Structures are given as C-alpha cells and as structure tokens.
Amino acid sequence: MNKIKLGFFVVLGFMFVITVSQNTYAQEAKTLKIGAVFALTGPAAAGIKDCMDGVQAAADWINKKGGITVKGQQYLIEVVPEDNKSAPDGIVAAANKLVYKDEVKFIVGPVVPGLSMAMTPITEKAKVLRCKVNGTGNKAEMKPGMLYTFSTFMEIQYVRSVYDYFVKSYPNAKKIAITGPDEPGGQAMVAVAKKEAEAHGLKVVFSELYPFGTQDFYPMLTKAMAQKPDVFDLGVGIAPWYAGIIKQARELGFTGPMFAPSATGNIYLIPMLAGKDFSYDIFFLDADLKSPKMPSIVKEARQQVSNKFGVDLTFGHGAGWESLWCLVQAIEAAQSLDTIKVAKVWEKMKSIETLYGEGTMSGLKDFGINHVVLKPRPLSRLEKGEIEFIKFISP
Amino acid sequence: MLLQTKNIKVHFATAEVIKGINVEVATKGVVSIIGSNGAGKSTFLKAITGSVSLHSGEIWFLRKNINALPVHEIIKLGIALVPEGRRPFPYMSVLANLKLGAYLQKDKRIINRALADIFDRFPILWKRRKQQAGTLSGGEQQMLVIGRALMSMPKIILMDEPSLGLAPIVIEELVSIIKDINRDEIGVLLVEQNANMVTQVSERGYVMEMGKIVLKGDIKKLMAHDVVQRAFLGT
C-alpha cells in the first residue's frame, strides 16, 4: 500500500513539475506579453476588478492602432491577467508565475500599496519593469534603488494643489480634521496632509486613521466633532468609505465642506451610497467621465470599455488604462524591449500622454527617484448629489 | 408478542458490537437483560429505538417491522426509553421536562391528565416542578425521567440501568415503581447490572455477554447459574 501511495505522490509531483515547467508557449514574433496583476477574488476585488478590464480595453485600443513598434518591428500586446487573491501570498505566487513561468518582462498593477510592496522584491530582482496603478506615496512603495518600479501617479504630490484650491475657495475655514484608512497609503497621505494644512494656515484639530474596512464611523466622528472642525480632509480611500464618512458626519450634524486630495474609485457611487441630500459641498480629485468637458481621449476610452464590457467607464478602468498606456509609451520612446534601457529612457521622459492631458516624469524631489508620472487630474465637486467638473489641476 | 428482535447485529466501523440477538418482550411481566459493562446492552436498546442503525436482523413491534423507521416514528408507535445515566434536560424545569415527554401528544387535555397522573405517582416531582432538572438529586432525576417516559403513554418502556448510582432505599422504591408500571399494562424491558434488583422485579430474563445472549429463561434459575454467579455475585 505504501508503494502505491508513494507512487501516487511521485506521479502527482511529476505531473505538476511537467505542467508548470513545460509551458513556454512558442513566442510569436509579433506578440509582446504584458502581465497584469489585480485582485479578481477576495476583498480587494470589489473596487479593483475594473482596473483589469481597463488594461484589457487599453490593449485592444493600442493593438487596433497598430500595437507597439520597436525598431521597425511591430508588436501586438497580449495581456496575461493574474489574480492576486487580495492577499500577500497570493500576489507573491502570481508574481512568480508571471516572472518565471510566463517570463513576461513588463507588468502592470496592482493597486493596493500593501500588495504592491510584497511584489516589489520579486520584480526588482528579476529586472522586470512594472508600472503600478495609483499609489499614495508611502516610502516603502517608491524609493531610490527601486530601479524597475514605476507608477502612474502618487497621490501625495497633489495634496498641495488641492489645499491651494481649498484655501482660495473657503477663506473662512480655520480648523481641519484629517482622516484616512490605516494602511500604508493612508498613513502617508495623512502625514502629508497635516503638513500642507499647517502650511496653508489651517489648524489640525483632529487626525486619525480608521481600520481598513470600517463601516461605522460614528465613534471616530463623534470624537472629531467634539473638536468642532470647519472642514474634513478624507484622505485616501474608496467610495464606500468616503460615502460612509460623509453620510455619518452629516447625520451627526456636520454641514461644512469635505474633500479628499484623492480619487474615489467611482465617484458616481458617492451620492448613491451617502444619499443625495448629504452629498453637498464635497470635492475630490475625480471626474464625471461622462461630462462633455472631458478630453477626446476619455471619450475614446469610454467607447472602448463600453464596447468590450458593456459598462460605463469608471475611474478604475481609466487607472488601468493609463498604466498600460504609459508603459507602452516608454517602450516606444526607448525603442527597445530591454527593461534596463526602457527604465533609463522612461525616467527622463519630459512628455507622456495621459487620459487628462500631457504629463511628465517626476518623483525625484518626493521619492528620490524619477519614476512617477505627473499629470493633470480632474477636480470635481458634489453639489445636491450632482457631480460637476471644476478643472484639471497639476501639482 | 409486544416486542421481538430477530437476530439483530450492529456494527461500529468494522467492529461487531451486537452479534445477533433474539429477545422477546410481552406486555405482562418485566423482562430483564443482565450483563456486565461493555456487553452491548445500551447499544442493543439504542438499536431498538433506532438511534443506532442495524447491520442486519429485524425488529418487530406490535406486529410491525420497525427496522427502517427514524427515531421519532418509533417513539410515536409507543416505545419509550429511559436512558442510561438518567439524562433529564438539565437546564429546563421539571415541568418542562415532563411536557417534552408528551411532545407528540397534541391534545392539551390529555397532556394535563397525564401530568396529573405523573404527579400522583411521584409527589416529589410536584414539589420540585419549577426547579431546574439538573439540580435534583439522583433519585429524583430517576423519577423525573421515568415520569417523562410515561408522559408519552408508551406501550413499552425500555430502561437502561436505572439503579446506577442510587442508594439502596431508592432502588427499593424503583422496584415498586417498575412493578406498578407493568401492572398498568405497559411492557417493561429492563437492562441492569444489579442482579438483586432484577430478581425482585422480573420473572424472565436474558444474560448478555460480549454482544451475545448466553443464557435465557426463568430469572431465579438464571441467577443460580454459574455464569451469573461468577460475573455478578462475585463467587
């Protein structure tokens, strides 16, 4: 019996070994595989699946326009989607698969800073060029020495401009309460926001990080309200958190302005989740993507996404879209598929196209490495439950 | 014949616990099964009530084969079990315990009449009716579970070592209770280790060893037999 058990074990082992080692697809000359890692299952999947769809839509759009041309050779993009299962061990397995089994040289994703951190050692070691989507600006996310990690944007770079806008629009506000989720990104944002608030003459009367996934903000808000703030900075987050804070703060009697120097993931959700009556005097670095004021490229992206997935373009789609698009522009600028060369060219690019206009490379000042795309971002207000686009702002 | 088992066998995993038992119980006369610890007595009773499933054999009750019936259907036919170690519902009142005994009875009047009857029979339970069953003394608990069994107005009561852990005086009382019950046309199948008690209540009996019936017949004769002498009376 033991013999058979052992045999079973060995056969299973071999089966596994053969299946996973023997799958180097014969690479077609004109295909460039680009890995995409996002949460498709698990708690993070809720807001982030859109990013994966955005990457796919962008790949179709780029391929339709002729793909990437490097030294006269045309390449069509093949996206290799991987699920990070919303967990550190999930993303490590996914990264190892992309890097060592699929042998991709370029990866886009993920969104959640904690997951991104778990992946960085693998891609850096293998010299795989990775363009992460979003990012807040925690020191662990982006720092000197991370030669192959780029980001489509870092929220902390926009905090100053948002405060500029705020102080100009609300000259009477004096006391501010700052909150954010307790995760690497939230921490970084709150730290920067505190500094900027003081630099703009505001008094920080309250600041706290709420645990990831909080639904009931009453305890935190009760404490904040006792300090009688004039305004709330909601930090970084996703729509349900923002909406929860907005609704509950309004319930507790807060009528002043609230804003976040960050996107919501899906701004249409805010009035839906918080209630139209409560959605007033609020602004975000987010956009009504259906607005006619959006650049033509947004309209194209909207068309592409709705053709492929039958849904309306969300900010998540856009973020995914931009990550692939920026990466592709860098490859074309470098005219090489060698990640070292691409990285070197990318960090010196003066101009890079994004959904909301022309951007440039930055980051040397904030992170010590020029690996972040700096670009205009839309600023929108919620008034009477309606979203209205204000303007594009650049840091 | 009230209850009859025909060559029943029970297996636990791969072990044969009950190895083909034939037992007959009539309404008249208490029938006893005596056997030492681990002889399979409790398992045998559980097989009758359907709590453990048969490997083979047949159980007939009132000329009906009850092999495949679930527990609650078997109880409905008129079999009641007084389980080993008494086991009242410890965190319920005495009254609630008794009412649960009549769970299958829908008519409130009948339930009340039965209750009155039980309190008649066991005045101590009336005194304790509001007390949690777990706080009763061992003897009182034994009365309670017998009362609970009677509440279902059974045609036969199976008793699993009712004398276990009780004082001699209480056992005396138990003997007269069991005789009373049998006098009221309710069959009694008693499983015991206490040979003294068995001789007092029953005329007919079986001796069980290692899942098998080794002797049967008149209780006095059984008691005189070597096997029983050796196993129970310590001679």
Added chain:
Amino acid sequence: MSLSDKKKSKGLRYGGAILFLFSIPLIVRGQYTLHILIMAAMNIILASSLRLVASSGQLSMAHGGMMTIGAYTSALLVMKLGISSWAALPLAGLAAAALALLVGFPFVRIKGIYFAMVTVFLAEMITLTAEHWRSLTGGSSGVVNIPPPDPLVIPGLISIDFPTKTEFYYFILVLMLVTLLFLYAIERSRIGLTLISIQQTELLSESVGVNTSRFKVLAFCIGCFFAGIVGSFYSQYINVITPRSFEFFFAIYIIVYMIVGGIKKFSGPIYGAFILTIFPEFIRALKEFQPFIFAGLLMLAIFFLPDGLVDLRRQWDKFYEKRFNRA
C-alpha cells in the same frame, strides 16, 4: 517478506523519496515551480504541526497569529539588533512557543468550539497589537526590506548565499524534513500516545493520573514553535511582512489542509497541504472562477472522504468492490 526486509524496503523507499525531493532543483529550472514547492513545504510544516495540537483535542486557529509573532520577532531581531538570521530563526520559534506557554494553561481549560474561538481572538489581538504598536512594528505598513538569510558559512569549506529560489528550496526542505522527523518521533513517543488518549477519553485519562493540561500545553507550545519558525522563514523569503500577512483566512486554510488531508494519519496533513497548495496553480486560468472549483474540491473531499484525502485509495477500493463484485 520478513519484518526486517519490510523495514529495509520502507527505508529504501523513504530514502528514494528524499533523494527525489533533493534532486528536484536539478530537474526543474523554473523558479515559479520552486516557489510553489517552497510554499507547499511551508504549508506542510504548518499543517503537520497544527495536527500535533489537534491531536490533543484542541483545534487551534492561532497558527496565523503565531506566524506573525515569529515573522516580526525574527525581522526585528535581524534588522534592529543585527542578530544573525540563523539565530533569529529558532528565537522566532521560541517567541511563539513562549506566548503559547503564557496563554496555554488558562486556555486549555476552555474546551471545544470555545477553545477554537479563543485562539481566533488571540490571533486577532496579535494583529491589532502589531498595527497599534507603530514605534516597534511600523504599524499597518509592516516591515519591508527584510534581508534574506545570512550566508551559511562553514569556515574553510563553503559559503552558501541565498540569491535564488533554489537555496530557499533546500532551506525549507531541510526544515520540513527535520520538522516531520521530530513530529513523527513525538507521535511515536509516550507524549504522542498520551495525547491521543487525552483526545479519546478526556475524563478517563485524568482519572488515570495523567496531568492532561500539561500535555495539552506542551502540544500547543510545540505546534506554535514551528509556526513561529515558518513565520521567520516566510519573512526572510518574501522580505515583507505586515500585520495582516497571515490573516484569519490564512489560519483557516492551514486547518483546511489538515482536515481535508486527513487528521487521523500522520501523512494526512502532508498530502492535504501539498495537494491543496499546488492545486490552485493548475486552475489559475479560470481567474474569478477559481474559488468555485477549489470550494467544490473541498466539499467533495469532505463528503466522500471522511478520513481525508489520505483515505482516497481505501475508499476507492471499497467503492470498486461494491460496484463490481455485486454485478
């Protein structure tokens, strides 16, 4: 076949298996495959050590929390105090075992579902502490840039570095074999027999005079020791650790490996952890549909293999016999 022959062939088979395990990196060049095998070996240690705790009748859900303890202990020792990673490894295990010892005696008084839940709360408290104590642990950002193991130097002979997964594979393989050997020895010793008797008849063994709580705590401590060790290994291998690296579901999966593999046999958790770690890799292509298949597998195993995957062959034989001997 005589007894000694049997023993000899058994030894030969195990020797062969071990030789095979050691030669895998020579056959397999894929780093991804090695990564999955490393994870499988890790999970085997976790599930097997959890089985030791379970064999005293206590289902612990604190294994994830204990890994967190181990991972943080070793990472902070190495990074803040500059201790060699090879000293930090056992210290991480000891830290977890010490915590287990501290809470063990009061905990083992709590039985059944209550014990399982208390261990859940303990694990949750460990996570919350790591998030709360920012000055030491870095809070929710966790600890990053944890260095890989120091070079293993035998003066004048060799110096082993840890640049690729191959070295980590040998590291965890040796760790796994040593752990399994140790756990097997325990199972065969008086402690193991006592534990099993505790599980079977809790009251009886107490009356026989065995101090059951002492043995239960011992089992709990040993189990947690290995969880701490694996936590330390994980932090050196992945280089990043956060308070939520081993969340509730991580601990749950260790239990899944153990039970689905089969809790009754020593080999059960080994099969369970191995199969259930590599299986999800085969169904990656299904993306968001993966969980359906995985959940289906778990349920089928529980429905049809009450004694675990380890019992597959016996159950199949039984089914085969029933099906074809009747006809």
Added chain:
Amino acid sequence: MITQSILNGLVLGGIYILVALGLTLILSIMGIVQLAHGEVYMLGAYAMYYLCVHAGLNFLLAILISAFLVGGLGVLLEKYFFRPFRGKMERALIISIGLILLLQNAVLVIAGGTPRAFASPFSGMISVLGVTLSLERLIVISVAFGLVLVLFFLIKMTKVGQAMVAISQDREVAALQGINIDRISSIAMFLGCAFAAVSGALVGALFSVSPFMGGFALMKGIAVIILGGMGSILGAVLGGLLLGLIDGVVPVYSTTHMAGLIGFGFIILILLFKPQGMLGREFE
C-alpha cells in the same frame, strides 16, 4: 460626547445582536460553527438591493420577502450541506468555508464588485439633549430587541421552541421524546438565516452592500455568542451590548485598535473564569 458615544455603542450592540441571534440558534441546535453565516447575511442585503432598487418594492415588503428567500436557502443548506455533519465540528467547518468561497464569489461574479446601496424609508434625525441619532439607527436597535423578544416568545411558549431547547441540551434524548431532529434543524436554520437576512437588510441600508460585508459581521457575531455563552439568547443580548459599548466608547477616548484589543481581551478574560461564556452553561 460620552452620552453620544454610549448611544453609538447601543446601536453597534443592536447590530451585533442581530447577527448573533441566528448564529447562536444554529450553533446550539446543529452543533456546528456556521462560518458562512456572514455570507447568508450578505445575501439578505443583496436580496434587499434587488427587491428595492430593481423590482421597486416597498422596503418592509422587501424585508419580508428577502427573509423568506434567504430562510428558504437556509433550509436547503441545512438539508444538503450540514445535515450529514451535525455535531461534527471539524468537517462542518470545512463545508462552511467552502460555502463562504462559493457564495462570496457567486455574488462577486453575478452582481459585480461595485458596492450597492438602497435607501430605507426611515430618514431623518432625532436630536435629544445634544445627542443625535438617525431614525435608521433607531430602527436597527428596535428591530434587534424586537427580534430578541420574538425569539424569546418562540422558545418559551411554543412546542417547537421547547424542542429546540431540548435539542441544544441533549440531542439524543430529545430524539427519544419523539422530536424530529431533522425538521427542527430545518426550522432553526430557516429562522437563523431569516434573522441574518433581516440584519443584512437593515445594516445594508445603514452602510453599503458588498460581496465581502459578511466577514466583519461573522467575526463580531461569533465574539458576541462566545462572550455571552453559546445557546443563550440573553447571553447574546448581554454580549452584544457589552461589545457594542466597548466598540462605541473606547475609540472615542483611545483608538479603534484599542477597542479591538480591549474587546477581545475582555472575552478571553471572561472565558478564563467562565469557560462557557457569561451565561453559558457548564456541561459535564
């Protein structure tokens, strides 16, 4: 501030009690930890979303229908998934983990990951003595205590309730009284799941609805019944209120992490002295 935070604590307690009621019912009658109970609660919230937003039904009618639908699902779950594993904690655990994966991801695939919301008709604020509370939250507390009363009545006054109590104390002997264990388990599962659906519906209206909302509910629900004592409704009420107060008050004076630490620490401490929870019963 202190009165406001105590009031918040009571609301949280109400939410915890709502989740715990069904869980404790299932745990005591089936003898299993139904880890997927949080997912049942999530399904209740989604049923509400579809009935309210897509079918345009009246809120109260929708709650009733979703309670029935989810309760019915509970009966199916009991029959096909849990019946073979009654009282077998370990194997039932795996089944419930499988169910978590199945239900969560089924909703994720079918309804998408976007959080949803539906409005309850109870809008408006109540303000007394400087303490404010939304009507929505007041409804949550009242429904929680209403359901507690319903369950109390059911258990004390009805035959089915008494049968449930009997089963929770001694399943084997309960069967010997002629109680059909399968049927009572079905009823218990129906009730437990219907309660979960109602709580999912109310809490969903308060916050938002997402495929992963069950995890939080489960953790708190389990904490409550372990603290209060398994199978004790009064214990669930007491445990829910205590944990609610801890979670409502402590963060105001310290941090949310501290509230978690104190809450769990408190449970562990209670268990050390009363290994069966506050109102749990010491079995032999």
